[in-house]
Amino acid sequence: MKEIILMGHVFFGVGCLLTTIWLFVDVLNAHDGNLARIRWMSRAAAVLMWFAFVVGGYWYVVDYKADKGVILKGPWPFAHNFFMETKEHFVITLLLLATYLPIAASNNLAVNKEARRLVLCVAALVAVLSLMAEGHGAIISMGVKVGLLAKPH
Amino acid sequence: MENTALSKHTKSFGLSLALCAVLNALLVIAKEKSNSLQDWMQKITGHHWITHVVIILLLFAAFGWCFARPDSGQGPKMPVNRLTSIVISGVIAGVLIVIGFYLIAD
Numbered sequence: 001m002k003e004i005i006l007m008g009h010v011f012f013g014v015g016c017l018l019t020t021i022w023l024f025v026d027v028l029n030a031h032d033g034n035l036a037r038i039r040w041m042s043r044a045a046a047v048l049m050w051f052a053f054v055v056g057g058y059w060y061v062v063d064y065k066a067d068k069g070v071i072l073k074g075p076w077p078f079a080h081n082f083f084m085e086t087k088e089h090f091v092i093t094l095l096l097l098a099t100y101l102p103i104a105a106s107n108n109l110a111v112n113k114e115a116r117r118l119v120l121c122v123a124a125l126v127a128v129l130s131l132m133a134e135g136h137g138a139i140i141s142m143g144v145k146v147g148l149l150a151k152p153h
Numbered sequence: 154m155e156n157t158a159l160s161k162h163t164k165s166f167g168l169s170l171a172l173c174a175v176l177n178a179l180l181v182i183a184k185e186k187s188n189s190l191q192d193w194m195q196k197i198t199g200h201h202w203i204t205h206v207v208i209i210l211l212l213f214a215a216f217g218w219c220f221a222r223p224d225s226g227q228g229p230k231m232p233v234n235r236l237t238s239i240v241i242s243g244v245i246a247g248v249l250i251v252i253g254f255y256l257i258a259d
Contacts, residue, residue, distance in 0.1 A: 057202070057203070057206070060202065061200050061202065061203065081255070082255050082256065085255045086251055086252050086255050088202055089177065089178070089181045089205075089251045090248050090251050090252075092177050092205070092206055093173075093174045093177055093244055093247050093248060095206075095210075096170050096173055096174065096209070096210075096213055097170065097244065099213075100166055100167065100170050100240075103160075103162055103163055103167075104163050104167070106160060106162075106163070107158075107159055107160055107163055112158070112159075112233075114159075114232075114233035114234060114237070115159055115163070115233060117233070117234070117237055118159075118163070118167070118233060118236065118237045118240070121237050121240065121241055122240065125240075125244050129244075129248070
């Protein structure tokens with residue numbers, strides 16, 4: 001069950017990233033015909049990020065303690081001391097950014113060039129921070145793996 | 154003709170986002186440097202991180218609501234480009250403070 005929860009966290013995170021990239025491209029070509037889709041995609045990105053955050057948060061609070069012990073006793077303690085510590089805090093900003101996306105996308109992007117630029121910047125920040133979170137997650141997983149491999153048999 | 158108007162909530166929650174990104178980073182430093190604060194945050198919800206998230210989300214909602222009040226409820230008057238710059242600066246500053254703190258200070 002623990003692994004399913006963790007994969008759910010990754011699944012929703014990647015879903016948010018892909019949705020945000022779609023949104024970014026759609027906003028670059030914003031016109032009356034795709035405004036409704038832009039707004040739906042911005043809401044989808046926010047919902048997916050909330051799912052990723054809640055599922056990941058549950059795993060962090062309930063299941064991470066054992067993995068943390070393995071990481072700290074293994075050869076990659078920085079996987080917790082730096083990567084998990086930074087990830088658990090910058091994802092709060094990522095959640096706020098994703099929540100703000102539908103608010104920013106509610107303006108008429110077809111005629112408002114500056115509002116388009118705002119949404120593009122917010123979407124770019126969501127994409128960059130999502131990629132950072134995915135990378136941090138990969139290093140944390142690797143920290144557990146090398147910790148288990150280093151255990152005496 | 155180009156329309157450059159933004160909804161009041163786009164402006165108010167944009168400002169709130171920038172502010173809360175920085176406050177999030179400052180709360181990280183405060184709780185890591187103060188055991189009593191971290192213990193208090195631990196007691197409130199059972200985990201310091203949950204309390205941290207709840208505080209930032211409440212501040213985001215509260216500031217977003219407050220910043221929409223000025224000018225008879227029309228929201229703050231500012232050019233969209235300035236709002237964009239504030240959002241980008243706040244988010245980047247917040248993330249860099251968190252990374253810098255764990256990289257150097259902690």
